[in-house]
Structures are given as C-alpha cells and as structure tokens.
Amino acid sequence: MNGFSPSAPDEREGNGNPLLEVHDLTVHHGQLRALDHISLRVFPGEVYAIIGANGAGKSTLLRTIAGLHHPTEGTILFDGKNMTRVRPERRATGGIVMVPEGRRLFGSLTVEENLQVGATYARKGPWTIERVYELFGWMKDRRSQRSEQLSGGEQQSVAIGRALVANPRVLLLDELSLGLAPVIVQRIYAMLPQILATGLTVLLVEQDVSQALQVASHIQCLLEGRTTLEGRPEDVTPQQVEAAYFGLVGAAAPGGLGGIGPPEGAEFAPPESTEQLLCNGSTTSSRGS
C-alpha cells in the first residue's frame, strides 16, 4: 500500500466510536483508478473536510460513500454496520444524505416541492420544512417558485434544505462553493454552526482550501486518489497543506502528522504561493460567478 497510513493513536478516540468508517477504499472509473486504498474515520459531531485539487478523487470518495459508485475494494461502515453493498436510497434513509455537486435540484418542482421530496422518506429528527424556512429567511416567501428559476446560491440553500429535512446523521456536502461567488460561499458556510447545533456530523469535500480549513475540525488531503495529509487544521502548517495539495516533493517538513508520503511520479506543481492558496481562494476564484 502506497502513501499515507493513518496515525495509529487518535486523540479523537475519546469521542466514542466513529460514525462513519471507510477502510482501504479503491474505486475505478473504467481503467482509471480514482481512489487508491483510502481510509478515513469520521466521529460524531465532527466537520471532516476532504481537500484536494481537481481530479484528486474527492467527489468520487463522497459519491462512493453515498452509494453512487461501487468500490472495487474496501468497506464502508456506518454506525458499525457494513453499508458497502447497500443501495443509495437505503443509505439516505439510514442517515447518510448527500448534497450533490452542482445542487441537482428537481428543476421543474417548486422550492417547497423539493423540500417535500426530501422529507418523504425522512428519519425522525429535529429538521422540518418549517425549520429550514427559519434557517434561510428568504425561502418561505419564494416557496412556490420553480427551483430552476433561483440563483446559484439560492439553489444551493434549497439543496442543503432538501438534505436537512431528511434528518441525516451524516451530511455529505460535495463542493458547496462550486460556481458560486465567494461572498455567497461565505454566507452558506456561515450557516454550518446552526446546522451542527442540531447534532449532525458533516463530511465535506471542498476545493477552496481556505474555506475548508476555516470550518473543519479535521482535514484530509487527497492527491491522485491517495491520502497525502491528515490532521486537525490547527496542527498543519500552510507548507504542509501546499505540499500535500500539489504533491511537492520535499517541500514540507517531515514528521508531525504521520508524515507526507509523496506519491509516485508526482511532479512539481505550478509555482503558486501558499499565501494565494490559503488566503484568497485562488483555486476557485477563476470559476466564481
């Protein structure tokens, strides 16, 4: 097995058993190995962020956990139960609910109907359509509008609401920032504490590294389908993140969080400074709208 192996003693053990565990997950898209023996453990109440560049395998990982891709190897445990072969909709009703990349609202349905679909097979829990309307103040007045007429940021809010009303135990957020203006992204992430307060656990995938480091309690960096860094945001240096993100050989100080295994054949990335990467979200600004 190549690359990174999780550091054995984990200070998060005190939080009880992990809610979501992924062991040695390998996923192929045709001949391409999109994920190569990825492991992770998400504990209750965490905000676990997967970061990495385009094509690192982040979304594949999330979609595999949601059941939309079939792994060639590895297991997915949810609350101790093996979910690897469970159908996606059963995972959703079991408590693993994803906000998919690109929102994926039901475009011909109204805002309220989108939420009603999300609530159809909901678990019991604190989230109701009314509560979502409280979280996003504008939504109630526009509940009869067709969702395809909303702006990108509004659609993202409806997509989050649609996931929340299912009362997930783990909320999977796939690239919330994609295609949205930075100020809108900030506003959406500002909602996260209110969502977490209801006892949710969040596993998110984010290309905007600075955003991820701000909100996450634990991060894991992927590069070409392998883990290159894992730890608490406060324990990793910008240099380590940069090295893990781009696969820079020898750029990071060894040691610390189990070390960074440079992937085979990794090349030096374009000279983009850590400042840029971490501060102004230059990795997403080119796609912001």
Place this chain on the structure above:
Amino acid sequence: MQWVNDIIQGILTGGLYALFACGLSLLFGVMKVINLAHGDLAVIGGYVALGVIAVTHVPVLWSFLIVVPIMAVLGYALQRTVIQAALNRSILTTLIVTFGLSVVIENGLLQFASANSHSLGVNNSIITSSFSIGSQIQVAYLLLLILVVAVVVILGLQYFLSASRYGRLIRAVADDQEAAQMSGVDYRHVFGIAAAIAFGTVALAGIASGLTSQFSPTTGTDTILLFAFAAVVIGGIGSLWGTLLGGIVLGVAQQIGSQINSSDGFLAGYIVFLAVLILRPQGLTGRRAQS
C-alpha cells in the same frame, strides 16, 4: 355543414386517440421509455376484458373496474423486471426490448387466441344509439362517452401528478434520478407506480378499442400504436393536454381526409403528423428542447 360534422366527428374520434396515447406519453415523460409494445398491451387489455366478462358476467362498460387493476399490476411487474433491466443498460435497449415484447405478445395472442377478430358488444341501447344536432350531425353516445373518459383520465392524471405525494415523486424522478436517490427515493418503485398508472390507461384504451371497433392480435401495432404515436408527437411529447390536442387534431385530419376521398382518411392524418414533425418537431404544445 358537412365540414362542421367532420370536425365534430374528428373531435369525438380524437378522444379515443387521446386515450390510446396518454399511457405512451406518460411513460415517455417519466422515464424516457418509448414503449413499442404499447398497442399490443392495449390489445391484451381488450382480451382481458373479454375474459373477465365471460367469467364474471360483469356488464361490458363496468369491466374496466377489474381490467384496469389487472393491467396496472402487470405494468408494475413488467416495469420492475423487463423494462427496468433494459433501462439499466441504455435508453436504446428499451426500444429493442419493447419491440421484442411487442413481437412476443402479438405472436403469443395469435397462438393462444387465434387470428379472429373480437369486439366488446354493448347491449345497452342508449350507449349504442346517437343523437342528432340539426339534420346532418349525428353524435354517437359511445364516442362521446369515450371522449369524456379521456378528458377525465387526463384531468385525473394531471391532478395526481401535481398534487399527490407519488405524483411529486414521479416528477422528481423524471427530473433527476440520482438526486431522488439521495433523498431516499427508490426510483425503480416510482417508475413501477408510473408504469402501473400508464397501464391502467392502456387498459381503458383496449376496452375503448373493443367497444368502437374490432380487435385482433395485430391491431396493437397496426392501429393503436401508430395513432397513439401520431397523437403524442402532434401534441407534444410528455404533455398530457398536448396528447388530447394531438388526438383531436389527428381525428379531425382523418375525418376531413376521408371527406375529400373516402380512402384517404389515414393518409391525411399521417400528412399532418409529418407536417408537425417537420415544422414543429416539439409538438403543438411542446417547448423547444433545451440544450
């Protein structure tokens, strides 16, 4: 006055065609399946009605109470097995599979029910009679009844799709299957429900076909499927009201065509069908396809 009569007769026939077509339209609208076995399934509905009437002696007009549920169950079963398996491969596979289904049904009926024609005779004299408007226009109660049934079916479907829980799920799945799965919706079950409803309307189409004319094992592809197709395309694919409009336009075109030359009725219908395909491929009520 003759033209007025043609249009009225065309509208009445259009109700029958709309009834033929709305199951086809629904299946395409929800799961993008073009069901080439649609007409044959309507014919099966007719044979089931024959059997039900022979066994239970239920009045012909009330046979739908038994035939519709039987066909709905058949629809759910077929969807969850054969059609879903084809859908899992590709949309094109569903064309081949439903074509194969059509061949199997037709030959199965020839084998077990013979090539003889059957009809569902009504002994009720009111239904078989007609009333006249003025001196030249005769309106058959049976065709009027079928038109009313078609309108009621379309109204009911429209209401079901827009207001009921399953209707909402059907529209959601039609928009985005994967996103529906992420909300815990088993789209295969939802497709099954949609197919059950579509087959329920197919049963009505089969009974209506048996009431208005004769049917034999080949009626399904010879007439019902073709007329249903033409009605759906003229009206606009996936739109239920469009289907009613398409059926009526087809019916009127056929009437006027046969008025011009008694053997040219069907030809006129297909000319209108072709004209719509060329001039307005999205159909009369359809929106332009989004890129």
